[in-house]
Amino acid sequence: LGAPKSSHELVGKKALGDLDVDDPADRRFYRLFWVAILAVKFAMDYVFIVHSLVVPSRAIMQIDLYCWNYNFAGEDCDSYDNTDVLPVVIIRGMRLFRRYAYKLLMLFERWLPNLMLYYCNTFFYYLTALGFASAFDRLRWKGVADGWSKVVRNLPEKVAAFEKHILTTEVRPMVERSTSTVLCSEAVSEGWGLFARAWNEIVLSLRDRDLLCNEELQLLVFQRLKGPAVDACFGGAPAAGGAGAYMLFPAMLAG
Numbered sequence: 001l002g003a004p005k006s007s008h009e010l011v012g013k014k015a016l017g018d019l020d021v022d023d024p025a026d027r028r029f030y031r032l033f034w035v036a037i038l039a040v041k042f043a044m045d046y047v048f049i050v051h052s053l054v055v056p057s058r059a060i061m062q063i064d065l066y067c068w069n070y071n072f073a074g075e076d077c078d079s080y081d082n083t084d085v086l087p088v089v090i091i092r093g094m095r096l097f098r099r100y101a102y103k104l105l106m107l108f109e110r111w112l113p114n115l116m117l118y119y120c121n122t123f124f125y126y127l128t129a130l131g132f133a134s135a136f137d138r139l140r141w142k143g144v145a146d147g148w149s150k151v152v153r154n155l156p157e158k159v160a161a162f163e164k165h166i167l168t169t170e171v172r173p174m175v176e177r178s179t180s181t182v183l184c185s186e187a188v189s190e191g192w193g194l195f196a197r198a199w200n201e202i203v204l205s206l207r208d209r210d211l212l213c214n215e216e217l218q219l220l221v222f223q224r225l226k227g228p229a230v231d232a233c234f235g236g237a238p239a240a241g242g243a244g245a246y247m248l249f250p251a252m253l254a255g
Helices: 024-062 088-120 122-137 144-153 155-165 190-208 214-220 228-233 237-241
Strands: 223-225 246-248
Touching (some): 024 122, 155 190, 190 246
Antiparallel strands (some): 223 246
């Protein structure tokens, strides 16, 4: 939700430090997740990238380019270097340069694609592991429709967990349902009112990041009805319940 701008936006929190909701179990799982990714990456890269370079690297190291004609000795070696034109020191320097510099150049060209793949494929291992982890975590879900229906059915449990683990102050008990005041006690309860504020902030954050359109935004936010007319209509239930308003549930939750 981001840092609160003022004390009244702490949503039941006593201090800014109470907003720290990092779970040690989540941090341990996240570290274990990356350890598994790196372990698989290093093992796979050694087998398919590093180990496959051993044979060609040894073959390159066995090549001796001291002479152009692959170590042909004697007069044949000298005939390719114009020994009658250049001094002996320059000829030997050229041969030594060929022996080591060209060999290193060939090793560099042979290793470069593999090294680039070695250092750039971490992202693909991460996506693969994330996909498997997400699929394993969602085995109990059988599609988007079924998942969203569970969100709707289990919403009271989520609100109860919100009151227990997020809020640090006790909320008022729900008012009794009555045909003369209010038929839905959750719509005027303090706990549901605070949950609705947090829910709306998340939905607005998704809209700010362009992950939702305006139509989806209107279908997902809680609407609040308040004022003297609302209090009179519901017999003061919004004030008694603690919400200070009568909440209209999102159409995607109530539809």
